[in-house]
Amino acid sequence: MSSRFDEPIIEIPEPPPSTAPGPWDELRRYTPAAVAAIAVLGAWELITRVLSVETFILPRPSQIAASFIDTADIIWVAGLNTLIEALGGFVAGTLLAVLAALATVRWSGVRQGLMPFAIAANSVPIIALAPIANAWFSITSPVPKMVVVAIIVFFPVMINTTRGLTEVDEAELELMRSFAAEPREVFRRVRIPNALPYFFNALKVASTLSLIGAIVAEYFGGPEDVLGRYIINRANLLQVPDAWAAIVVASLLGIAFYGLILIAERVFMPWHVSLRSGEA
Amino acid sequence: MAEPPVVNARGVGKTFGAGVSRVVALRNIDLTVPAGEFISLIGPSGCGKSTLLRLIGDLLDPTEGTLEINGKTAAQARRDRDYGMVFQKATLLDWRTVRRNVELPLEIMDVDEGERRTRAAAMLELVQLNDFGDHYPWQLSGGMQQRVAIARALTFNPALLLMDEPFGALDEMTRELMQQELLRIWRETGTTVMFVTHSIPEAVFLSTRVIVMSPRPGEISDVVPVPLRRPRNEDTRESDEYYGKITEVREALRALEAPAS
Numbered sequence: 001m002s003s004r005f006d007e008p009i010i011e012i013p014e015p016p017p018s019t020a021p022g023p024w025d026e027l028r029r030y031t032p033a034a035v036a037a038i039a040v041l042g043a044w045e046l047i048t049r050v051l052s053v054e055t056f057i058l059p060r061p062s063q064i065a066a067s068f069i070d071t072a073d074i075i076w077v078a079g080l081n082t083l084i085e086a087l088g089g090f091v092a093g094t095l096l097a098v099l100a101a102l103a104t105v106r107w108s109g110v111r112q113g114l115m116p117f118a119i120a121a122n123s124v125p126i127i128a129l130a131p132i133a134n135a136w137f138s139i140t141s142p143v144p145k146m147v148v149v150a151i152i153v154f155f156p157v158m159i160n161t162t163r164g165l166t167e168v169d170e171a172e173l174e175l176m177r178s179f180a181a182e183p184r185e186v187f188r189r190v191r192i193p194n195a196l197p198y199f200f201n202a203l204k205v206a207s208t209l210s211l212i213g214a215i216v217a218e219y220f221g222g223p224e225d226v227l228g229r230y231i232i233n234r235a236n237l238l239q240v241p242d243a244w245a246a247i248v249v250a251s252l253l254g255i256a257f258y259g260l261i262l263i264a265e266r267v268f269m270p271w272h273v274s275l276r277s278g279e280a
Numbered sequence: 281m282a283e284p285p286v287v288n289a290r291g292v293g294k295t296f297g298a299g300v301s302r303v304v305a306l307r308n309i310d311l312t313v314p315a316g317e318f319i320s321l322i323g324p325s326g327c328g329k330s331t332l333l334r335l336i337g338d339l340l341d342p343t344e345g346t347l348e349i350n351g352k353t354a355a356q357a358r359r360d361r362d363y364g365m366v367f368q369k370a371t372l373l374d375w376r377t378v379r380r381n382v383e384l385p386l387e388i389m390d391v392d393e394g395e396r397r398t399r400a401a402a403m404l405e406l407v408q409l410n411d412f413g414d415h416y417p418w419q420l421s422g423g424m425q426q427r428v429a430i431a432r433a434l435t436f437n438p439a440l441l442l443m444d445e446p447f448g449a450l451d452e453m454t455r456e457l458m459q460q461e462l463l464r465i466w467r468e469t470g471t472t473v474m475f476v477t478h479s480i481p482e483a484v485f486l487s488t489r490v491i492v493m494s495p496r497p498g499e500i501s502d503v504v505p506v507p508l509r510r511p512r513n514e515d516t517r518e519s520d521e522y523y524g525k526i527t528e529v530r531e532a533l534r535a536l537e538a539p540a541s
Contacts, residue, residue, distance in 0.1 A: 172373065
């Protein structure tokens with residue numbers, strides 16, 4: 001057993017260097033965006049001052065900032081109430097969508113019966129249901145808004161999750177077959193992990209849609225201490241900087257919501273392509 | 281009673297479709313593979329060599345003939361986990377580390393965690409990837425990925441290793457190293473191998489017998505025994521006997537084209 005055959009023959013190549021971006025690289029990456037933001041705000045401030053644009057048409061960023069600070073207690077409470085509606089609808093819609101996706105994958109009859117309608121419904125402006133939802137449920141509660149949001153969230157999440165569960169690499173299924181894996185095993189070890197990227201992409205879309213849905217649904221009436229009502233009321237009173245300050249709150253909430261989903265994605269899918277070094 | 285051969289095919293055929301779109305992919309396949317052999321299937325595209333491998337592995341059902349694996353039906357053999365399969369694409373699950381990819385079949389077979397760890401470590405040692413257990417597949421080169429696929433196929437000691445052009449996507453240098461590796465693994469594990477390839481030198485270098493197949497319909501046209509001395513190594517590649525066998529297989533393949541030209 002001493003032939004040269006027993007010697008290790010393969011030189012193991014180094015894996016591609018994992019150049020995880022350090023904090024400074026991150027900072028450098030965001031510099032252009034920060035510069036652009038400052039430039040836009042600066043130009044906005046300058047132009048509105050130089051041309052003496054009326055405040056009720058377009059307030060200056062400095063006025064919005066002042067309003068943002070002065071009305072902080074009101075707009076953040078309104079923001080929280082809107083966020084509760086959006087989150088409630090988001091969670092309910094996502095849960096139902098995942099259940100529906102699982103059902104469509106388990107029973108192909110359900111899929112054939114349901115998917116065409118789901119895809120059609122996905123392009124229906126569901127927000128138009130908002131006044132009707134107000135009539136269905138107690139208008140003073142957040143429920144009608146949650147219902148609208150849940151319906152809006154349902155379709156993209158259901159369609160994407162179904163795709164992720166069904167569009168599995170044929171070779172992976174054959175591999176599982178070669179191990180004589182039960183359908184339950186295939187589901188757990190191949191279909192569900194395969195669906196996660198589709199699912200999280202849908203959640204990213206849904207997070208944005210849920211805030212839009214909640215705010216627009218509020219325009220159709222209901223309790224006053226929410227962002228949608230507040231924006232309408234302040235705009236009607238020509239207190240436009242206040243309305244803008246509320247829009248800033250809505251934007252910050254939207255970004256935070258989206259960011260939360262990005263973090264969840266990283267936690268649940270440490271293998272994901274977009275997290276590979278140099279490919280983000 | 282003697283041990284049944286690992287593969288015993290009698291008059292096996294496979295026809296796809298019906299009517300005008302009917303294609304006879306394989307016809308009249310008689311093949312006996314005793315335990316411990318290394319069989320290569322070679323032939324032009326459309327000769328049904330991959331189809332034959334998939335019939336043996338119970339990924340397809342034959343439409344004619346009888347096929348026995350270790351004295352059982354192919355379906356029973358698959359349920360008994362008699363097959364390890366390696367495809368041209370490594371088909372590693374992206375979401376699992378190398379180690380957990382190798383453990384996958386053991387998880388499905390309900391092997392407990394401690395045993396899984398031990399076996400996976402031994403397999404990674406076998407394919408010389410001990411230090412890469414915690415890497416994800418995308419962090420590995422093509423050759424390394426394919427070695428993980430081989431390790432995964434061997435973790436549960438299958439009686440028969442089915443390989444469908446496993447080195448087809450690799451560059452020539454890596455390919456030769458992988459062939460050498462595969463022979464070492466074959467010798468160390470004593471498993472029976474059936475190997476589909478397009479490459480004549482690869483088939484000759486690896487095999488105990490090369491099965492030459494002809495297309496339309498796919499049939500076995502020749503069987504070339506390769507009694508070259510083992511262990512085979514870089515010297516084998518430069519020996520006259522090796523070249524002689526390559527010529528023999530090449531002529532067997534040429535003979536297929538003769539009537540058409």
